[in-house]
Amino acid sequence: MIQQKGVILSDGTKINADYVISAADGHSTIFDMLEGKYIDKKIKNAYDNWALFTPIVQVSFGINTEIKSDCRGPDMAGKR
Numbered sequence: 001m002i003q004q005k006g007v008i009l010s011d012g013t014k015i016n017a018d019y020v021i022s023a024a025d026g027h028s029t030i031f032d033m034l035e036g037k038y039i040d041k042k043i044k045n046a047y048d049n050w051a052l053f054t055p056i057v058q059v060s061f062g063i064n065t066e067i068k069s070d071c072r073g074p075d076m077a078g079k080r
Helices: 026-033 041-049
Strands: 006-008 014-016
Touching (some): 026 041
């Protein structure tokens, strides 16, 4: 396993880190940012042969309070 020691920002600033976690998609991280330098046979096989699929994202928030206002929002005419 290859472990990064930090990141270098576009202005040249170096930030050391125990862990570097990319928030980009896998292809951009592996092939664009890391220039494909750190792939093994398993990664290459996955990107060469696996079928693409539509990404699915769900974000849920919970709040611990009662909402007393009318949450229906305005209708198309801007009236409640």
